[in-house]
Amino acid sequence: MHFKLLNKVIQRYHSFSVQFVPKHNSVSEKDIETLKEFIGNSQKMLVLTGAGISTESGIPDYRSADVGLYDRRNYKPVKHQEFCSSFQIRQRYWARNYIGWPSFSQRQPNNTHYSIKNLETVHNKISIVVTQNVDNLHFKAGSKEVVELHGSAYRVMCLGCKSNYDRGYIQEKLKDTNPNFKEDSGIIRPDGDVEISTERLSEFLPPTCDNCGGILKPDIVFFGDNVPRPRVNLVNENLLEGDSLLILGSSLTVFSAYRIVLKALETNKNVAIVNIGPTRADELVKLKIRVRCGEILPLIC
Known part of the structure; x- marks a missing residue:
C-alpha cells in the first residue's frame, strides 16, 4: 500500500x-x-x-516552540529540596496535583x-x-x-519510613481530607499538576503517611534530585x-x-x-x- x-x-x-x-x-x-x-x-x-x-x-x-509549558508561560517546576523542606511548597504541589489527577490519569x-x-x-x-x-x-x-x-506519577512514597502507596489511593485520601476543595483543572502539566489560585492553596491539607505520619512525595525524580x-x-x-x-x-x-x-x-x-x-x-x-x-x-x- x-x-x-x-x-x-x-x-x-x-x-x-x-x-x-x-x-x-x-x-x-x-x-x-x-x-x-x-x-x-x-x-x-x-x-x-x-x-x-x-x-x-x-x-x-516542556520545551516545544509555541506549545511547550516553558514557552507558553513562566512555569517553574518543583525542586526536590524545596519540596522536602517547605510545607507551603508541598501544599501547593499536592493541591495542584489533586485537581489535575482525574484528567491526567485518564489519558x-x-x-x-x-x-x-x-x-x-x-x-x-x-x-x-x-x-x-x-x-x-x-x-x-x-x-x-x-x-x-x-x-x-502513579506511585507515592514516604520520605520517612519508605512506605509505598498507589496514587489512586492517595487521591481518595485527599478527597476525604479536603471535601470542599474544588477547582477547574486547567492545563495539565507533564507531571500531572495544574494551575490553582493562590487564595485557595492555603485551605488545602496535603497527605501524610498512614504508617508514620511522614511526608509523602510522588515517586518522581524532581529537579535537583x-x-x-x-x-x-x-x-x-x-x-x-x-x-x-x-x-x-x-x-x-x-x-x-x-x-x-x-x-x-x-x-x-x-x-x-x-x-x-x-x-x-x-x-x-x-x-x-x-x-x-x-x-x-x-x-x-
Whole structure:
C-alpha cells in the first residue's frame, strides 16, 4: 500500500490531540525508508522516549516552540529540596496535583506508544524502553520491559519510613481530607499538576503517611534530585548489550537522558533521533528525522 494511502487510513482510525503538538514537517518516503532501514538493521534496540511522544495523548511537553509549558508561560517546576523542606511548597504541589489527577490519569496511549509496543512484543526489536515520562502510557499500551527513568506519577512514597502507596489511593485520601476543595483543572502539566489560585492553596491539607505520619512525595525524580543508581545501571547494562539506540520525542536537554546518548556513541552503537524540534545531540548523531513520531512509526511497525 502506498504510504500516503496508509497514512490516511491510520489518521482515520487513530485520532490524536493536536493541541500540544508543535508545527512539524510531513513524513516523506525517504523518512520512512531511512527509519525502516535503521530499525530493520537493529536486533537489540534500546528506545529512549521523552515528553514529545505523549503530546498526542493530550499531555504537553516542556520545551516545544509555541506549545511547550516553558514557552507558553513562566512555569517553574518543583525542586526536590524545596519540596522536602517547605510545607507551603508541598501544599501547593499536592493541591495542584489533586485537581489535575482525574484528567491526567485518564489519558490514553497514542500511535507512538502502540508502535513501540509492537516493536517489542511482535517484532522482537526492542530489548528495553527507557522513558523520561511519568505518565504510565507505555504500560497502558502493553509494553513489558520499561524503565521509568524519572519515576512514575502513579506511585507515592514516604520520605520517612519508605512506605509505598498507589496514587489512586492517595487521591481518595485527599478527597476525604479536603471535601470542599474544588477547582477547574486547567492545563495539565507533564507531571500531572495544574494551575490553582493562590487564595485557595492555603485551605488545602496535603497527605501524610498512614504508617508514620511522614511526608509523602510522588515517586518522581524532581529537579535537583538524582536518578537512582540501580536504575542508571540497568539502563547502561541494556545499552551495552544492545546494538542501537532510538530516541523518540526528546530534546535530550536533561542530562540523565543526554548521557545515554553519549554512552551509546562511546560504545559505537547506531543512534537515530526522531523529534520535531532540535535536540542536544543533533550535531553528534548521523541520523535525525524531524517529523511527528505518531505519524511515522505506524507506517513502519
